[in-house]
Amino acid sequence: MLKKTVLNAAHRAMNARMVDFGGWDMPVNYGSQIEEHHAVRNDCGMFDVSHMCPVDVVGADCRAFLSRLVANDVAKLKVSGKALYAAMLNEAGGVIDDLIIYFLTDTRFRIVVNAGTAEKDLAWMQAKVAEWKLDVSITQRRDGANNLGIIAVQGPNARAKVWEVLPQTKAATQGLKAFFGADVDQYFIASTGYTGEDGYEIMLPAGEAEALWNALNKAGVAPCGLGARDTLRLEAGMNLYGQDMDETVSPLDAGLAWTVSLNTDRDFVGKPALTAAGQQKQFLGLILLDKGVLRGHQQIITKQGNGEITSGSFSPTLQQSIALARLPLGVQIGDEVEVDIRGKLLKAKVTKPVFARNGKAVI
Amino acid sequence: MSKVLANLKYAASHEWMLLNADGSVTVGITDHAQEALGDLVFVELPDVGAHFDAEKEIAVVESVKAAADVYAPIAGTVTEVNQAAAEAPESVNQDAYSAWLFKMTPDNVADLDKMLDAAAYQALAE
Numbered sequence: 001m002l003k004k005t006v007l008n009a010a011h012r013a014m015n016a017r018m019v020d021f022g023g024w025d026m027p028v029n030y031g032s033q034i035e036e037h038h039a040v041r042n043d044c045g046m047f048d049v050s051h052m053c054p055v056d057v058v059g060a061d062c063r064a065f066l067s068r069l070v071a072n073d074v075a076k077l078k079v080s081g082k083a084l085y086a087a088m089l090n091e092a093g094g095v096i097d098d099l100i101i102y103f104l105t106d107t108r109f110r111i112v113v114n115a116g117t118a119e120k121d122l123a124w125m126q127a128k129v130a131e132w133k134l135d136v137s138i139t140q141r142r143d144g145a146n147n148l149g150i151i152a153v154q155g156p157n158a159r160a161k162v163w164e165v166l167p168q169t170k171a172a173t174q175g176l177k178a179f180f181g182a183d184v185d186q187y188f189i190a191s192t193g194y195t196g197e198d199g200y201e202i203m204l205p206a207g208e209a210e211a212l213w214n215a216l217n218k219a220g221v222a223p224c225g226l227g228a229r230d231t232l233r234l235e236a237g238m239n240l241y242g243q244d245m246d247e248t249v250s251p252l253d254a255g256l257a258w259t260v261s262l263n264t265d266r267d268f269v270g271k272p273a274l275t276a277a278g279q280q281k282q283f284l285g286l287i288l289l290d291k292g293v294l295r296g297h298q299q300i301i302t303k304q305g306n307g308e309i310t311s312g313s314f315s316p317t318l319q320q321s322i323a324l325a326r327l328p329l330g331v332q333i334g335d336e337v338e339v340d341i342r343g344k345l346l347k348a349k350v351t352k353p354v355f356a357r358n359g360k361a362v363i
Numbered sequence: 364m365s366k367v368l369a370n371l372k373y374a375a376s377h378e379w380m381l382l383n384a385d386g387s388v389t390v391g392i393t394d395h396a397q398e399a400l401g402d403l404v405f406v407e408l409p410d411v412g413a414h415f416d417a418e419k420e421i422a423v424v425e426s427v428k429a430a431a432d433v434y435a436p437i438a439g440t441v442t443e444v445n446q447a448a449a450e451a452p453e454s455v456n457q458d459a460y461s462a463w464l465f466k467m468t469p470d471n472v473a474d475l476d477k478m479l480d481a482a483a484y485q486a487l488a489e
Contacts (some may be wrong), residue, residue: 017401032456033427034402227401227428293405293425314404314427321405342423 005050006206010213014223022116024051026226033227037316040195040232044155045224046216048255053118054141054148054203055111055125061134062109066101068268069128070338077103081180083192085259087251088121089270093277093353094247095254097121098239100192102181110181110188112150114241118142128269132245141203149209151202153221154232156359158199162189165215167246173200181321194229196236196357234322235315237285237354243296244283244310244324250274253326254310255283281307284333285351286323287363292341294323294348301338301345304328309339317356318363324353365395365488368460372475373484374436376418379460382449382475387442390432391463392424392455395488400426403452408444409465415439417474422464423453439467 002025011018016027018254027048029036035190039045066074072086082103088096097117100118102110113121122140129136153162163170172184173191178198181190189201204212217223230240237255239245245254252260252274262275286309288294294312306329331337331350338345355363367458372380377396381389397403405425415421415435422433443466448454454462469475479487 017398028428029401032402112485231427250466291405292407314425316427 003051005048006209007213010210011048011229014217016223016225019226021051021226024115025320026051027223028227029225030223033225033231034316036222036224036228037231040155040197040224040228041157041317041356043222044153044157044161044220045198045222045228046213047152047154047212047224047226048150049152049201050142050149050206050209051115052142052150053113053115053121054124054150055113056139056141057109057111057136058107058139059136060107061136062107065129065132065134065136066133069273071260071268071270071274073264073266074101074103075266076261077101080104081176081182083179083181083190085179087245087256087259088124089251089268089274091270091273093250093270093273094116095241095245095249095251095256096124096247098241098245098256099101102190104183118240140152147206148203149206150331151204151209151213151216152193152195152199153202153216154193154195154197154199156198158197159205161216161219161221162200162202165212165219194217194236194238195232196238197232197359207276217341231313231316234311234313234324235317235356237324237352239324240311241335250277250280251282251310252277252279253283255324265349279329282329282331283353284325284327284331284336285353285355285363286312286325286339286348287318287351287355288321288323288348289336290346292346293321294341299340300322300325300327300348301340302328302331302335304330307331307337315355318361320356321347324346366396366460367394367456367481367485367488369481371460371481372478374434374478376434376436377488378433378436380436380475380478382472383466384388386472387466388437388439388475389466390436390461392459393488394459396431397456400424400431401428402426403455406449406452406455406464408449409428409441409445411444413441415441415449415467417434417450424452432484433464435467436478437469439472442466442468443468
């Protein structure tokens with residue numbers, strides 16, 4: 001039995017093509033995922049991400065807990081509302097999940113974790129609270145009473161559309177710089193996203209989500225499925241958990257070194273393993289020069305040895321196939337490499353792992 | 364609801380076939396198949412002159428989302444490929460029954476009789 005978000009009926013009413021996404025019945029597109037992709041790059045689109053799980057972390061020891069729990073340093077969170085992208089590691093330095101932490105007060109943080117990893121994440125967090133004997137309570141907000149829906153409104157016109165539909169939130173959100181969140185009445189509105197565009201992610205009581213979804217649609221915001229979400233995040237060079245990294249992969253080999261704070265005396269789970277192993281691979285982009293489509297798990301042949309594509313697809317913005325890949329150290333940006341696609345060796349160029357953001361190609 | 368044409372034959376692997384007056388068979392993917400795949404961005408066609416047994420991989424269609432094999436619905440030799448479909452894969456999304464992929468001369472034209480008719484395929488695709 002697939003799980004459903006509170007917007008399931010709304011998706012079906014909009015003729016969404018529904019798929020099983022990690023046990024959730026989710027929209028992959030509402031007709032054309034390429035059109036939905038362009039809507040977000042050029043105007044405004046919205047995604048139901050209510051399958052993701054908000055987790056409230058409350059108590060006197062919040063900071064001490066989060067400081068040890070994740071590889072990024074919550075000491076960077078000094079201003080209320082500021083968000084931090086972080087990896088939660090196991091003892092071997094593998095990634096249990098990647099998540100966003102919002103700092104609200106010193107005794108109250110909100111974390112948003114991935115849908116497919118929520119149960120194991122919660123169990124891990126609870127176990128660490130007990131092990132470290134801290135005054136922290138962990139409460140998931142996805143299922144059951146007091147659950148939240150999440151709608152991501154993304155694109156250059158996203159803020160204006162949200163203010164058109166929720167004018168009462170404008171004063172509190174118009175000053176939000178990138179990667180901040182604010183409580184506004186019953187909403188939690190954050191300037192975060194997974195597309196490489198400006199916009200808001202809106203958490204709200206689940207029972208109100210469908211009315212907001214329909215109001216945004218009436219205001220001209222295009223409903224977008226997980227298909228477009230994947231090509232948008234791939235173009236923006238944002239990692240997808242389970243593809244670009246998992247429990248067997250070090251964040252240093254997944255392009256996440258910028259989120260790992262190793263140079264202080266702070267201790268965190270996985271730090272000794274990361275320090276011992278160091279970086280083994282580099283995480284870069286590929287653009288296919290021949291005709292075809294790059295996909296996850298395809299082998300890459302370079303002068304320095306073999307690598308592997310972790311995520312690949314067709315880029316609607318570049319009109320070429322692009323990929324994120326784990327490559328041997330020594331491979332340089334600009335190198336030409338070969339990719340094994342169904343037994344044929346096709347030419348690809350190594351690039352920075354960012355292809356398009358803010359409406360245009362950056363490569 | 365995907366479209367099915369009454370004058371065509373169908374394979375359970377979602378190819379359609381049209382028997383031409385010259386005895387050749389035109390093959391494409393069904394409307395149901397293009398809808399399931401989503402926006403197509405790449406089509407790889409077989410070599411003209413190549414022979415394929417029934418149910419062998421003969422072509423590849425890739426959408427933004429996924430790659431899918433196209434199978435030879437019956438045994439035969441490829442006589443012509445539709446380069447226009449390879450150059451504009453979106454034409455298969457627009458009309459899967461006019462954007463054919465290849466033509467083949469069947470080893471045994473009677474093999475077509477074993478394929479699904481429109482009603483049987485419709486039932487299968489639902």
